[in-house]
Amino acid sequence: MASYLDTYYTRTLRTFESRPPLSGAKEADVCIVGAGLAGITAALELLRRGRSVILLEAQRVSWGASGRNGGVVSPGYSTSFARIAQRAGIDDAKSIYRMSIEGVDIVASNIAQLDIRGAQQVHGVLRVSRHENAAEMRAYQSWMAQEFQYDLAFKSHEEVRESLVSSKYRQALYDGRAFHFHPLNYARALVAEIDRLGGQVFEDSEVVSFDSTSAIKRLKTVGGTVSARDVVFTCGGYTGGLVPELARSYLPISTYMLLTEPAKEQIATAIRTTASVGDSRRASDYYRLVDGGERILWGGMITTRTSEPDRLAEILRKRMADTYPQLSDLNVAIAWSGRMSYARHLMPLIGQLQTGVWYCMGFGGHGMNTTAIGGRLIAQGITGETDRYRMFAPFGLQWNGGPAGTAAVQLTYWYYQLMDFMRERAT
Template sequence: MASYLDTYYTRTLRTVEPRASLSGAVQADVCIVGAGMAGITTALELLRRGRSVILLEAQRVSWGASGRNGGVVSPGYSTSFERIAQRVGVDDAKSIYRMSIEGVDIVAENIRQLDIREAQPVNGVLRVSRHENTAEMQAYQAWLAREFQYDVSFKSHEEVRELLVSDKYRHAIYNERGFHFHPLNYARALVAEIERLGGQVFEDSEVLSMDTSSAVKRLKTAHGSVSARDVVFTCGGYTGTVVPQLARSYLPISTYMLVTEPARDMIASAIRTRASVGDSRRASDYYRVVDDGERILWGGMITTRLSEPDRLAEVLRQRMVDTYPQLAALKVELAWSGRMSYARHLMPLIGSLQTGVWYCMGFGGHGMNTTAIGGRLIAQGITGETDRYRLFAPFGLEWNGGPAGTAAVQLTYWYYQLMDFMRERAA
């Protein structure tokens, strides 16, 4: 059995019991491949609609990015509304954005309905700017209220300074309906509910082959097989080669996180809010205090390299200290990486390859709400309840460009870093 990567979340897990690997032949209405947040939500939504479900995970539940991320749940996608509208039109873009709000509500309702106290939800998401763009932020605030009846507040430089004692920030948008939480405890609580409803979850059960030549699909693992009329791939950045079209449709991107040593007073000299914080740069930092203010959980940087860089903790710590020089003496307790999947268009990949074969992946950079709505859309598509998933068809399985595409992504990220730097210098 593969072990969890050592992260803040694994060290603070409420439950740690492993689940058995698949052995022998089993069958269900739906087989879901990948027990990250998208797969777990899809399974739960299907079970609530009366379908039988088998969930296969190559490692352990939420072993990938779903259990190693910043834990922030807020509306939106990894690309802008304007870019979405360019591809699908304004009306459909609004429908798609409403779904991102629905995704936030799905997570909040699961926590409330299942009383997942170990998820430790904390309301409040701050999106801070490191350059002058008051007019842009206030226009965004008005747009959310007008088009979606979604209220956020604008924070002036003085108000931001009371919360975040840093010379880097100018102003912010504060979203009280957004929240942050412990994603791995949340995921494991959902899996417990899946099993309570009769779903079967198998870990250490990588899918090695699939036969889709008949109405009933058959998937094989090292020691067993699953027969199901519908199959859903929700593997994210760890999608293998069983379905080549999926493997060619995303770019695996790594991001990095750290958690600091406990230092309540030092941290309070810099960060005086329990809200999560993310800046508006494309090459952004995102962070929040955890353990009731004892530590900082800090994330930043993206790269196409899939191995952890040397001196990972120090590289991230320097980003933190650049923002808050008063934290120069704060030490890093642990640092880790996570692999996300990005499509070239930066939108989720949600749809159907053929009758009975579905996919729900590509949530990199904004996944806590979009995995939730993605799981619901696929469940609704399988049961015939709605065909809302078709709104994502224009964001199809575009070829990732191979090695050239990976290089282009890295160069684009470096370009964004340079543009962010120049914009701050001009402010």
């Protein structure tokens, strides 16, 4: 498996300070387990509300999916509004969707307030269709404007071809409020602000035991202990068996990315926009230009396997070349995988296990905005500011189905691939 230290984001970090592991006995109002973006955001939101916080990370800050993803920040969840409304009702579904927009604004606000230049924020996200879809896209555009006062721009087939020189694409919706960025530089900048506000962050500090039988919860690592009235688990796809209810509630899903070799002129024959691009297939590809257009960062595929498939780079390169034949000889510099956590209902897992024990995880493939709003909701719940986190109760800790559930997910993905293929052939 490719080392995390080989990924693009780590190679381009502005800073790379390490933090010591937990040592000795510590106390705080809140202990957060997992320093991905959900845990980091929750910690920052709590510190801004006057709580003392200890953040424990088994590896490094944003070591998992938070630090090696596509870097796209846009509204929505991993499932559709219609499915959200089926469980939550139409009114609550609208409130939940507004929270996803709030998540985008939280990230943008942090970048602006903390002047995170290393985040390399670039506005613009294109959602393209690989089949004729103009009527549906225009209806969605109208709905977003009417219900959420959120503006999207429709792009015709001709306009899409001006930006993306590919025979695969038809129409698109352009979101100028959404953006893409460098998630690991962003995460590390938030941790620097946590330090400044008096929070304590410990790396290489895997929690090996957890006692929640009293009002003061106790967590133990190899090197020390933490006592806290509130504990928040934000471990995502790397959650172990420490809390069985959480371990049984998600499916670990691997996704894959590549970075091309520099080839600015060749890339410009295919991709002529600075916007991030994602297609409308369930089994979609997503990509964007990086390093001033010198390279492409391309993601795609999901599997339920925990190891990287053989010939990962070649598999991804073929997906890129299928979309852009003019890039068929463009070489891959590196390729890597990251593990996400999906609940079976495809919605974030946000809530309270018992008094003082919280969870915020399971963001699937739409985590940049939802980790932000999830962290805020948990902080607001702990401080008693609001109980908005309760709106996610209809999407609870549903059993993942064990090995059969994992197999079902892989079969469902293959089914979606087949349906996508058939729909494109029919166009």
